[in-house]
Amino acid sequence: MARLDERQIISIFQKTLANKKFVSEDVEQFRVGRQTIVVKTDTLVSRTDVPPKMSLSDVARKSVVACISDFASKGVMPSYCIISVSLPRQFSRANIVKLARGFRDASREFGFEILGGDTNEARDLVISVAMFGVTQRITHRSGARTGDVIIVTGPFGRTGAGLAVALHQKKADTKFAKTVRHAIYHASPRLRFGVAAARYMTSAMDSSDGLSTTLVEMSTQSKKKFTITKIPMDAQLVQFASANRLDVTDLVFNSGEEYEIVATVPQRHLSRVRQIAKRMQISMIEIGYVQKGAGVFLKDRPVKDRGWTHFRI
Known part of the structure; x- marks a missing residue:
């Protein structure tokens, strides 16, 4: 197991199950009659997924948020959950x-x-969520x-900063410490925005595994070059990183668990998406553009996938 990462493990299952139609996506979908059913499953393990001092009601909420964020990026409202x-x-x-x-709320x-x-006994608290919705279409990664x-749909790096404060006692001023703690204890998936703006997006993906992972995956599946011209961060993060001798670019691109939407929008629809963001008080940031070619580049430097992957050595 130690020599395999999450993607290699998934690949083994795909090959063994002979699922030639599988395309990596945030959700699964299938048709029942004329309806398209959208399904997402996710598992929270307390030992690896819960930061210190998180309340149990917020633990329950976090287990649900993981699925909600994927539904948001696909533009689908959730209907039911098991x-x-x-x-x-x-x-x-x-x-x-x-x-x-926490589940009720x-x-x-x-x-x-x-x-x-279902309920079962285990050595650690484990919560598995399966979420269902109905839609006419989803916004793909490709x-x-x-x-x-x-x-x-917002600045990045706050969860990395929050974990640095919570786990490693890094220094932060009172206001910023409150902001980053909220990011890790009570994340805000962009469900209403994702559903409202989906019709104007050509591709979209949830960013919970890290901005670098998300951009690389979308670029690869779309077979396009993604050029990043603006790093989505706020001034307080820059000050925090400098004060604690942390790499601010690493915090932004590789922290994970931001639960923001990363999307591509045609120029002709950009004003509509801006209006939706403003109406919903979403801090939308335009970070770059799509070109012919391949790979993700921050100006002239390649961006590698260094986000979160289970079992990565």
Whole structure:
């Protein structure tokens, strides 16, 4: 196992299952009659996915947010959810109530119904979420066209900064510390924006594995060159990185768990997308453009995929 990363493991399953139609995407989809059913599953493991001092209600919410963010990038509203929870034997009744309330509150926040699920025993808290929706179309990772503008729905690097503060006691002023803690404890997936703006996007992807991973994947699937002309970060992040001797570019491109949408938009639709972002108070940033060619470049320097991958050595 130590010699295989997540993508290699997935490749083994694909080859063994002879799934020749598989295309890497944020969600899976299939047709039932005239309807397209969209499905997403994700698993949270407390030991590896939960930052210190996160409340159990926020743990429950985070397990749902992972799926919500993928639905957002595809422009699909979630309708139903099934949740399986594996609990340590010593888990108290009070803690189970906190989890249940977290799931309830998340379902109200994002507008889906929890149908049921499963419970089991495990050494660690493990939550598996399966989410379902119905749509006419999804926004794929692969549709970017030459001349499109590359947008993101907010600045990056805050989760990396937040984890540096929470795990490694890095220094931050009070206001910025509050901002980055909120980023890791109560992320805000861009569901309403994604659904409203989907018709104007040629490609889109959730950024939870890191901005570098997202850009490289979209560029590869679209068979286009992505040129980045603006790094999506705020001044406070630059100051934080400088004060703690951290690489601000690494924080922006490789932190992961931002749950922002990365998308490509034709020039003719850009004003409409800006209006939607303004109406929904989304800090949309135009970070570059799509060209003929291949690869992702920050001006003239190649951007490599250094985001999050399970089992990476």
